[in-house]
Amino acid sequence: MIELYNGASSALFDVVMAPFGHRFPLFDLLLWPVLMGIGALQVYKYVSNQKAIARVKSQISMRLLEIRLFSHDILQVLRSTGGILLRNGLYLGHNLLPLAVMIVPITALMVQLVAHYAYAPSPAGAVELLRVELDPRAGVSSRDVSLELPAGVALDAPGVRTADGQVFWRLRAEREGDHVLKVAVGGETYEKAWAVGGDPRKVPVKRLRSWEALLYPGEPALPAAGPLRSLELAAHTRPLRFLPEGEVGILLWTLVLSLVAGFSLKGLFGVTI
């Protein structure tokens, strides 16, 4: 399921994102949050009960007015306050359906923006740590895990196999390229991509197998029944000059910009929020 979702979103966004290449992050980081805000408005407009929302907001305004007019009557103030709380609950309830409809595409868009723009390829010559985490339920010993390196990647130090089922290798990127590391365990081979040097691009960071894999669509999720819990390489944050950078920076930027766009354009699209 995760695999399907990531695959579909990557298939779509890998085509539509970065039409001018990854050197121009500003285009996508302005366009998509604004489109997301507009899209959310449309979903809101057609999925939510606009009349009910307008009615609830109006009722909340009335109760607020009651509090101002009858501030000398403590019982009325309490009744009005209770009414406001009740209608706030109703208002939130009216938002649940549009939220449920929007959450899937919005999440997909945000993690794709992160995957495309949060990380930079490792520079040639970089030394990074590859971490393999085993599932203790799989009954595989860390001594049974081995690594096959492609040309252009070298082992910088012998690996470390920990007592709690992790294996670490320190690797050195000797050449630019999109390298593929192969981790063999229990008769199976698992691949891990490593982007080294070259132009900015979508950089694979982690392969996971739980719901967290939804956040890392750069590579296929690990098989749920396999012996590996995760395969990850340390990633470099891509500097974005004037924009917030890194995973959190891009997520916040996208969220804030889409909210700004949505609230700014709700009148134009005739949407009651």
Added chain:
Amino acid sequence: MSSRRSHRARRLAALALPALVAGVLASLAGAKSGRETGVFVVGVDGMDPVILRRLMDEGHMPNFAKLASEGSFQSLGTSNPPQSPVAWSNFVTGMNPGGHGIFDFIHRDPATYHPISSATPPAGDPGPALRFFGYVIPLSAPEVRNNRGGTPWWDVLVEEGVDVEVFRIPGNFPTPESEAKVLDGMGTVDVRGGFGTYTLYTDTLVEKDDPKGDVEVVSVQDLDLDGTPDTVSGVLRGPPDQFRLEPGETPGDGDYLTRGVTIHLDPGPGPGPYEGGNGALPTAVVEVAGQRTLLQQGEWSDWVEVPFDVLPMGLMTVRGTVRFYAKELRPRFQVYASPVNVSPSDPAVPITSPDDFVKEVFEETGFFYTQGLPEDTDALNDGVFDDDDYLKQVALVQEDTRRLVDLALDRFEPGDATFVYLSDIDLQCHMLWRHEDPKHPGAPPHPAHDPAVAPKHAGDIESFYRDVDRLLGDVRRRLPPETLLVVMSDHGFQPFTRDVHLNAWLRDQGYLRLKDGKTTGHIVAGDVDWSKTRAYGLGFNGLYLNLAGREAEGIVDPAEAPALLDEIARGLEALRDPANGARVVRDADRADRVYSGDRRAEGPDLVVGYDRGYGCSDESTLGEITEGVIEDNTSRWSGNHLMSPAVVPGILLVNRKLAADGHDLTDLTVTLLSHYGIEARPGMIGEPIL
């Protein structure tokens, strides 16, 4: 670069006219003014003129030799006493200690007779605090200020519109406010607030009983019960837990914020082929605060930035940076963690002026040692490091230094004033002199000389000199040729073979008495009978009278002080080493004769200038009264300069011909100003050398 240019632009408008006038006058005089050429100063702590001359003559220092032949090379008078904080303060302010108020590494509080830091006098009343769910919230912050008085030359230049950048200047922490861009050097604390406390995770004891670092004796656990021990858990101490300490309370061992450290050891070759190959060194992963670094035995990690939670859930954190060293993983276990440095990416205390200059440096260079004395001489002294370990660590410091010098050169533009500091020579002369005396070839072996390791390290100090020579070559290649280039050191070096317990001598001469018939004791422990004590020693060169009206229990009438000081000075200068008949003290100078300035009264009454080979013991420096007066210095701290200024002058090289010699550090200060046509400020005592 852009911020430096914008700064220049702001200044330009206000200062265009005087600059124009200065430029016109300089043109008429046929010489380019400092505003056109600029000045670049390389401060090499501890570089000695005798060693330098020999190495130049032997052809080992071609860049220094070239600079000397094209310009000038001479000895440079140091401060009295020739201690780094004192000497650099002379250079920074153009004053002697009587003016700037830094007399020694260690001062004393006349109210308690206790030693105190010369850089940061005790803060005042810490004030009240609120107590809230176990937290202590101070309602006021006592002022922590830099004790150095006077006006730094960079402040004068900035006021006059010169762009100034100063990298790692000693004695500038706590950081005074300044518009000049200044990165603090020697004296800058680690996150614990001290001068650097290392941590050693070890399964065996270290050779010293009272190591200066945190030695955590750990056991390597076998978590997977496969018969091979694999995991170590330890603790890394960060800053004091200020919200748990009463205002003004000194933190104890348990009063620091901590982070757990887990070290996973690889079990080694298994049944299959081992990827390290036969004979490969063991490996481990060090894990702290969610960050991991893989080390092979003998390797150092890169910097790891560690957040320490001041408030729960990361609501407030202090960031420090640490490097790990896998000294030995198997069969013994010893992993060293450097002192946790103030992080340059997010410093917990200001270590530059303006405050954010450090981030500018960090963006260009990445992490670097921010601790003032980064070479871990404590670890070497404690036996945690051997000489090879120490030299590996010094190499890391050198890498940082080179990156900072590169940055300084990248940013330098004609008309700027830039200072860079190199610690390469000083600490290595302190620690490695015992292997071979580079100043007196063929001299008898140092008492700490170890013939087993000496041959390997005999040339280490000379090698550091050659490193500085290569760096000078880079500096000259990259600087515009008309830039005024000054290479200077704050003092030279001598062997330190014999420890002098000054307080024991004062006791033997009847100037210092202990209570209850004791013959040994400690000033801090209250063992001194002040009602019968006329003089005492504190600091590396300081001797104080127990003066009535100044000291808490003073008995010496101020009117009798000069005669008493002369008497003690004569006694010290007449002191001979019973082991060899050598003179122990070359000059014992009365402070009122060698110091000038408003702060003269804060310093010692007599400055004890030890002769070559002699120096005040650590014990006496901190106020201990020992049994004997002179003994062999068997410490690895084997070279020294805390002597008479006459035996440890520094060096001065300038890419201009100098008409005279006999200059000292305070002359350089006014030279930097006069190069830009600026008058010396009141209190500056030097004369321009150009």
